[in-house]
Structure formats: structure tokens, C-alpha cells
Amino acid sequence: MEYNLIDMIACPVCKGDSFSVIIIDKNEDYNTGYVRAVTNNKQNEEKDIKAIKNGILLCKSCERWYPIINNVYTLLPDSYRNENNDKKFLIKYKTKIPDTIINNGKPFNIKTENE
Amino acid sequence: MINNKDLRDTYNKIPKFYDRANALISFFQDTKWRKKLVTDIFKISRPEKVLDVASGRGELAYIIKQIKETYVVMTDYSENMLNMSIVDGPKVMASFENLPFQDNTFDSVISTFAIHAADNIDGVISEMERVSSGTVGIIALGKSDNRLYRFIAGLYLKYLQPYIAKLAGEKPENYKVIYHIYKKLPLNSTIREITEKYLDTVKFDEKAFGSIYTFIGTKKKNKIY
Numbered sequence: 001m002e003y004n005l006i007d008m009i010a011c012p013v014c015k016g017d018s019f020s021v022i023i024i025d026k027n028e029d030y031n032t033g034y035v036r037a038v039t040n041n042k043q044n045e046e047k048d049i050k051a052i053k054n055g056i057l058l059c060k061s062c063e064r065w066y067p068i069i070n071n072v073y074t075l076l077p078d079s080y081r082n083e084n085n086d087k088k089f090l091i092k093y094k095t096k097i098p099d100t101i102i103n104n105g106k107p108f109n110i111k112t113e114n115e
Numbered sequence: 116m117i118n119n120k121d122l123r124d125t126y127n128k129i130p131k132f133y134d135r136a137n138a139l140i141s142f143f144q145d146t147k148w149r150k151k152l153v154t155d156i157f158k159i160s161r162p163e164k165v166l167d168v169a170s171g172r173g174e175l176a177y178i179i180k181q182i183k184e185t186y187v188v189m190t191d192y193s194e195n196m197l198n199m200s201i202v203d204g205p206k207v208m209a210s211f212e213n214l215p216f217q218d219n220t221f222d223s224v225i226s227t228f229a230i231h232a233a234d235n236i237d238g239v240i241s242e243m244e245r246v247s248s249g250t251v252g253i254i255a256l257g258k259s260d261n262r263l264y265r266f267i268a269g270l271y272l273k274y275l276q277p278y279i280a281k282l283a284g285e286k287p288e289n290y291k292v293i294y295h296i297y298k299k300l301p302l303n304s305t306i307r308e309i310t311e312k313y314l315d316t317v318k319f320d321e322k323a324f325g326s327i328y329t330f331i332g333t334k335k336k337n338k339i340y
Contacts, residue, residue, distance in 0.1 A: 005188065005205045008220045012213040072197050074208040075215035080192060 005073065009057070012077045016061025024054040024068075024096045056097060064106045078107045087112075148254055148322070149178050149227050152329055156252050157182060159317060159331070162222035166190065168211050168243060169229030173202035179225075188221070190214070211239045219248035231256035231296055237309050244313040244334065251314055251332045256293070258300045259325020268326035272297050303328055 010017045055068040057075070067074050067089050086108045094102060103109055138145055153175070156162065163186060167176045170189035179185050180202065190209040191197050197206045209215050211226065212235055224247040226239075233239045243251050259265050272294040277287035306328060307319055314332030321328050 005207070008188070008217060009207070009215050010217045012209060012215040015217075017217045070198070072194070072206045072208055073215075074194075076192065076208060077210055077213045080210050 011059040014062040018060040020058040022056040166221040166224045168226035173200040176202040214242040216246040223250045225252040227254040253330040257303045257328035264324040
């Protein structure tokens with residue numbers, strides 16, 4: 001039986017279970033059943049996607065963003081996140097990520113200052 | 116004092132440390148005990164959807180899939196561990212104290228050789244119970260209530276284990292972290308109280324002078340906490 005990971009996840013901080021999905025790269029060879037999940041979220045109607053290789057999950061409840069990097073969903077609480085790596089991710093994919101996340105994303109965006 | 120962040124850094128820098136450490140703290144019985152845990156869980160339920168908490172490189176997921184083709188989600192807070200995984204399948208980088216899953220999502224939630232490293236073991240077990248709809252299984256480093264057993268296990272972990280690692284070509288200082296974890300662990304009786312707070316106990320076994328415990332529990336029928 002195939003399941004859809006995105007139907008199972010919750011925000012590690014607020015436990016919200018509704019996410020917007022932003023696809024940066026697809027992975028056609030890696031099938032973990034993300035197709036239906038993406039369409040379920042109604043953020044993207046692409047039916048031929050087998051998996052998200054790189055992308056972003058945006059919690060609709062607390063508006064934190066979480067990267068999907070190389071097929072791995074990164075859903076860490078703020079204290080475990082690496083601010084520098086998160087900023088590098090935003091800069092690398094700047095043209096494919098909404099400005100609201102780039103400039104005002106939580107917990108980090110390109111404007112936040114490192115502690 | 117070793118905290119979660121220090122440990123995460125250690126695991127991230129040397130993923131193979133994880134395998135060796137597990138072998139050493141289990142007297143090289145880790146694979147056998149994992150297999151027994153999974154077999155016992157499959158005897159009391161037929162999980163189709165399993166969460167492997169702090170999966171490392173997927174040793175437990177591998178065993179589960181050998182026993183029965185099962186949908187296993189692997190989670191770990193170490194990026195390198197997940198990237199070096201020996202098993203294909205969904206992977207989520209997560210902290211076991213804040214599992215990023217909805218309530219009652221998995222038929223079984225299992226963690227082997229990991230939760231002893233948590234700063235808040237109660238919080239981890241509570242999270243494992245929350246995301247499970249059926250069973251919870253744990254193998255972890257424990258600490259016997261028996262003083263003599265504690266002394267023997269402490270002696271082994273402090274003085275012998277790092278030097279066995281050295282014989283295997285490892286840096287002993289990397290393995291001394293295990294003794295620091297052991298030192299701050301609560302007694303097994305306290306662990307048992309924690310598990311009983313959240314789950315109905317099917318099995319709580321101690322092995323290797325109480326330095327390892329195996330737990331299997333099911334969701335409480337009537338929650339009172």
C-alpha cells in the first residue's frame with residue numbers, strides 16, 4: 001500500500017497539519033507517493049510529479065517554512081534549524097520561492113540577522 | 116555536560132560512530148535485539164505504516180522490511196545519517212522531542228538505540244505515543260536499579276568500551292560520550308514509570324546488567340493523564 005507523507009505530517013512547532021507546497025525540483029525516479037498529496041493541497045495541479053526533490057512546505061497555521069532538500073523533508077523546531085543553511089537555501093532558489101518567504105519567512109528569511 | 120546539540124554534531128560528523136556505538140553498548144547484540152523487537156511487535160499487531168524514530172542510517176527499517184514489506188518513514192535529526200541511509204523510502208529530518216506528524220498516524224512507532232540521548236525522555240515517549248495508533252517499541256540504553264549491575268555497566272562503558280572502539284580503529288574520546296549519557300540517565304524503574312504513564316505495557320525487559328531495556332506498549336484504552 002502506498003501512503004502520502006504530506007498527509008501525515010504536522011508542523012513540529014504548532015502541530016498544524018495544513019501546508020502549502022512549493023515545488024522547486026521534481027524527482028521522477030523516486031516514488032514515495034507525493035503526487036496525490038500535492039494535488040490534495042491544491043497548491044499545484046501537476047499530476048505527473050512522482051516526488052518533490054527540492055521544495056518548501058509552508059505551515060498555514062504558524063506560517064513557518066520548512067525546506068525539502070534532496071527528497072528529505074526537513075521539519076525541525078526552530079532551535080534545531082541552521083540559520084545559515086536556511087538562508088543559503090533561500091538565496092539558491094530565490095527565483096522559485098515566493099517573495100513573502102524570501103523576505104518575511106519564519107523563523108528565518110534573508111533579512112533576519114544571525115544571532 | 117553533553118547536550119542534544121553536542122550529540123547531534125557527533126552523529127553528523129561520524130555517522131559510522133552510531134553503528135559502532137550501538138554494537139558496543141549492546142555487547143554486539145544490537146541486530147539480534149532489533150529483530151526480536153520487530154518480531155514481537157508483529158506478533159501482537161500487523162502494522163502497515165511504521166515510524167522509525169531516530170532511524171540513523173535505517174538499520175531498523177531494513178529489518179522491518181526484511182520481515183514484511185512495510186511502509187516505513189525514517190526520521191533523524193542528523194542530515195548525514197539520512198543521506199547515508201541503507202534503505203530507500205520517505206525520510207524526514209526531525210527531532211524526536213517534536214515529532215512532525217499528526218496524531219495517531221502510524222500503526223507502530225519504534226525507536227532503537229536512540230532515546231537515551233534525549234534531554235527529555237518523558238517528552239519523547241509522549242510524542243511517540245501521540246503519533247501512534249497502535250504499538251510503541253523501544254530499545255535504549257538503561258540504568259539498572261541494582262547497584263552492583265550499575266557498577267558493572269558503568270565500569271564497562273567508562274573504561275572498556277572506548278578502548279574496544281580504539282582496537283577497532285576508532286577514537287576513544289568519541290565513545291566516551293556514551294558514558295556521559297549513561298551517567299545522566301534515570302533508573303530503569305523511572306523509565307518504566309514514564310512508559311506506564313502513557314502506554315499499557317506489553318513487555319519491559321532488561322538486558323546486559325540492565326544497561327539495555329526493551330519496551331513494547333500499546334495505546335491506553337482510557338487516557339487519564
